[in-house]
Amino acid sequence: MRILFVHQNFPGQFPHLAPALAARGHDVLALTAETNQRPAPVRVVRYASPPQAQATGLGRTYSEMAERGWRAARAARVLRDRHGYVPDVILGHSGWGETLFLREIWPDARLLVYAELMYRTRGQDVGFDPEISPGTDEGRVSTVARSAHLVQALVQADAGLSPTRYQADSFPPELRAKLTVIHDGIDTDTVRPDPAATLALPDGRVLRAGDEVLSYVSRSLEPYRGFHVLMRALPEVLAARPHAHAVLIGGEGVSYGARPRDAESWKARLLAELGDRLDLSRVHFLGRVPYPTYLSLLQVARVHCYLTYPFVLSWSLTEAMAAGKLIVASDTEPVRELIRDGHNGRLVGFFDRPALADALIRGLAGDPYAARLGAAARKTIVEGYDLRRICLPQLVGWVESAGHPAAA
Incomplete structure (x- = not known):
């Protein structure tokens, strides 16, 4: 398959998954921000970074994320029109707005998102620590406004991925049904006790x-x-x-x-x-x-x-x-x-x-x-949570099944 990763700070959460899919013979490409200089384990193309956000108030976050999404979509259009690139599967982080308009460029691709967390006004971080950030009506309204792009991204997606049950359960039930929980994985061969450290x-x-x-x-x-x-x-x-x-x-x-x-x-x-x-x-x-x-x-x-x-x-x-x-x-x-x-x-x-x-x-x-x-x-x-024996095989299976949890 042709698999496209989308992340402004690639490899982000995918340093092991992307090369593992490439090693299995898939054509793996990553779309990232032009300012991202991190080493990448697969081929990358870059989109132009959005300008400083001009919007203020409650619309600021959505404006910023939508602009980033449009920049990513324009780069995707170049890939499609100039290079004939059409992915079978897209996997992007929903938190940065980059997946918001990719469905319009590649309507037949299976769109998957990494759903890290849904902002909530109660029972989460908002108002948890009154000394630092007391819960107020203004703070809760701001939290709702900052959630708009996260909701839109998961509504548009065919399926989503969360690393823990707590993070998946932060999403409302009607969206939670789209999510599969698989942790990013820990390399326990490297991270282990060492009495000589x-x-x-x-x-x-x-x-x-x-x-x-x-x-x-x-x-x-x-x-x-x-x-x-x-x-x-x-x-x-x-x-x-x-x-x-x-x-x-x-x-x-x-x-x-x-x-x-x-x-x-x-x-x-x-x-x-x-x-x-x-x-x-x-x-x-x-x-x-x-x-x-x-x-x-x-x-x-x-x-x-x-x-x-x-x-x-x-x-x-x-x-x-x-x-x-x-x-x-x-x-x-x-x-x-x-x-x-x-x-x-x-x-x-x-x-x-x-x-x-x-x-x-x-x-x-x-x-x-x-x-x-x-x-x-x-x-x-x-x-x-072992990376190579548990999580990475599950993640590979999930992507290869295009987000169908039964086959992951």
Whole structure:
């Protein structure tokens, strides 16, 4: 088949799926933004990046996504008219608007979308954390408006794909019926426990597996991933464990929420709030790092902390589980899909700072159940989320069946 991937940041969620389909003899092509310079595992063509959004107010998001969709459709038209390219299957991420008008260019192609999450006004991130973003009528109306392109994309699609049940269930029932749940997959041959792992810090210190190391990973250090909750727990944790080190990976911008009004970043705001209560000689901010550094941290850590609003689940949780770590995580719905308290990790209330501090202290001190919990965490990923043995074959089958779940 001719299979077209569409993603403004390709390979995005498809670094393994696209080349796997090519290896099976399919003609695989990717359509991506001209600004995307990431290495691609298959041939790519590019569409012109849309201009800065001109719309304001409630229509801003749809205007921006529709313009991107039109740019993608114009590139698709060139492929069709100049090169005779007609795909059998299109798989694109619904979140960026790129699939909105592809049906008009290739009406006979089977259109599939990666449906990552549907914005909801209640029971999800909106209003979850009153300190940061209190639920208001204006906020809920804005959320509804920002959902328009997601609804349109899935309505037009023949079928959709979500990585977790929580994320699939964020869509309304009439659209949920179109979705198949298959995780992106974790390479458990690469992400595994390593008792010989080491991590060199910028100050020259070398941390080793077995040391009292607390790890925290987020694309950005922000409230959506509980950065503020962890930071406020750290003074108590470090005071109780005088030889422990906390190592945090993540950028200082925002990926999902808003910047603080009174500081240049959430990191700056929390450091100012905590002042000299936090021993910064034992708190190490690495920023964004290459994958091998990130993996070394997971393998070195004695305890991994993962906190999240009810929102998209992070790969860092599943990879920390694959590394066999003792996980201390927030008792929020997306986490409960993978972790059962006392079985393969420890769960604490997202806002329960004393419980979080206590669980982290016990973990760093040598939780007597840590080995069992870490082994169970890895078993969860190996048996249900392994990339090459489980998820990738399912994903390949789903695409080759053009999104028919019975054949996937």
